[in-house]
Amino acid sequence: MGCDGGTIPRRDELVRVKQKPEQKDKDAEREFRWLHCALTQQRLQEPIAMCAMGRLYSKQSIIERLLEKEKMPETSAHVRSMKDIKTLKLTPNPAYTDEDKTEGLLDTRHAPYICKLIGLEMAGKFRFVALWTCGCVMSERALKQIKGNTANTCPLCQLPYSVEDVIVLNGNDEDLELMKVKLEMRTAKRKSSKKDKKELKTEITSTAGKEASTEEPSSSSKADTAPKPSTSNNNGTKLKAVANPKRLGATNAMQDPELKRLKTDFSVAKDPKATDVYKSLFTSHKTNKEQERAHWVTYNPFYN
Template sequence: MGCDGGTIPKRDELVRVKQKPEQKDKDAEREFRWLHCTLTQQRLQEPIAMCGMGRLYSKQSLIERLLEKEKMPEMSEHVKSLKDIKTLQLTPNPAFTEEDKTEGLLDTRHAPYICKLIGLEMSGKFRFVALWSCGCVVSERALKQIKGNSSSTCPLCQTPYSVEDIVVLNGNEEDLELMKVKMEMRAAKRKSSKKDKKEAKKVEIKTETDESCASTVVTEKPSTSTSSKVKVVANPKRLGTANAMQDPELKRLKNDFSVAKDPKASDVYKSLFTSHKTEKEQERAHWVTYNPFYN
C-alpha cells in the first residue's frame, strides 16, 4: 500500500526515532530568577535580600525559615544566619505598573527596578552587581565606567568597598565559583577583624591595670622565716596617714597640749577655756561643763 505514483518515503516515516527532551525556555527561566524568591519560589516582596552567591530572597521569608530552624535547600545551604545575607538598596522603575505584574513575555514588560546611574532595567538582560559593604545595586557596566575614573567607593552612597564586596546577582556558573571564593574571603576578613578587636581590648585593660598598680606603693618586709620575704602593697594615702600618726611631735601635742601653756596663744583666746584663771576663780559653775569650783 502506498508508494505508488513514484513517491519516496522518508526514514522518519518508516522508523520510530527517540524524541528529543523538551528544552527549557531560557528567557522564562531568567525572568523567573529575577522576579521570584529563591527560597519560596514566590514573587519577591520587599525588603529584598541577597546571599553571598548573589541569589535573591524575600527577607521576611528567609528570616522565618531561620527562626524555625528548618533545613535550607541545597542552593541556600550556606545561609545559616543573618550575617550571611545583605539587604539590597534597590531603585524602583518609574515605568513599572501593576499591569507589568501579569504573566507575559519579558519583552513586553518592564522590570520593577533599574540602575540609578544609567537607567538599565534589572530584568536579567543586563548584568547587575551589588556591594556587600552597603547593599547598593547598580549595573556592572556603570560600575566599570565609574571605577575607571574614581576610587573604590560606592557611586550611590560613597561607602568604601573592596574587591571581595562586589557580588554578581544571578550569575552564571563561572560567577558562582568566583562568588564562593569572595564569600570565603569576607568570612576570613570578619574573623580577623574580631581577633584584632579582642587584642585591642586586652591591651586597653592591661594598660588600665598597670596605671592602677602604679598608684600603689610596694614595700618588702621580712617574714618569720629568713629564706623568704613578704610583699605588702599599701595605698599611698593610707601610708601617709599612718606615718603622720607615728610622728612623735604629734603624739606629744596630743597628750601634753594645753591652751593655757601655749606661748603663741593670746590672753583673750585663753580666756575662752576653763583652764584660764578667771574660770577657776568664778563663784558659779560653768554653764557648759558644770565643772566643780576650784580652791
C-alpha cells in the same frame, strides 16, 4: 488498506527516531530567577535580600525559615543566620506598571527595578552587581565606568568597599566560584578584625592596670600606713615610741653650729636687756669678783 500506490509514506512515519530533549526557554528561566525568590519559588516581595552567592530572596521567607529552624536547600545551605544575607537598596522602575505583572511576552514587559546610574532594567539581559557593605544595587557596566575615575567608594552612598564586597547577582557558574572565594575572604577578614580588637582591648586593660598600680596612695591610705607610737604590751615591757616631730625639730635646732657659737659666747653680764639685779646673781658680776668669801653656788673663793 493503504500502500496500494495511492500514497507514499515518509521516512519518519516508517522509522522511529530518537527524540531530542526538550530545550529550556532561556528567556523564561532568566525571567523566573530575577522575579522569584530562590528559597520559596514565589514572586519576590520587598524587602528583597541577597546571599553571598548573589541569589535573590524575599527577606520575610528567610526570617520564617530561620525561626522555624527548617533545613535550607542545598543552594542556600550557607545561609545560617541573618548575618549571611544583605538587604538590597533597589531603584524602582517608573515604567513598571501592574500590566507588567501579568504573563506575556518578554519584549513587551518592563522590569520592576533599574540601575539608578544609567537606567538599565534589572531583568537579566544586563549584568547587575550589589555591594555587601551597603547593599546598593547597580549595573556592572556603570560600576566599571565610575570605578576607573574614582576610588573604591559606592557611587550611590559614598561608603568605601573592597574587591571582595562586589557580588554578582544571579551569576553563572564561573561567577558562583568567584563568589565562594570572596565569601572566604570576607570571613577571614572579619575573624582577623575581631582578633585585633580583642588584643587591643586586652592591651588597654593591662596598661590601665599598670598606671593604677603606679599612682601615689591617697591621703587616707597614707594616714593608715603612717607609723603610730607604740605602747607597753600586756607583759609590762615598754616598747620604744616614735619621737615627737616638734621635739626632733628642737633637737636639730640645738645642734646648729651657729647656735652653738652664740651659746658659748653668750654672757649675762654683757646682755644689755638684763637688769643689774639680775646680773648680780651670777659669778660674772663685778661684785662677785671682788667678794671676800666663797660664792654660795660655785664655792669659788676669789677671782684674780
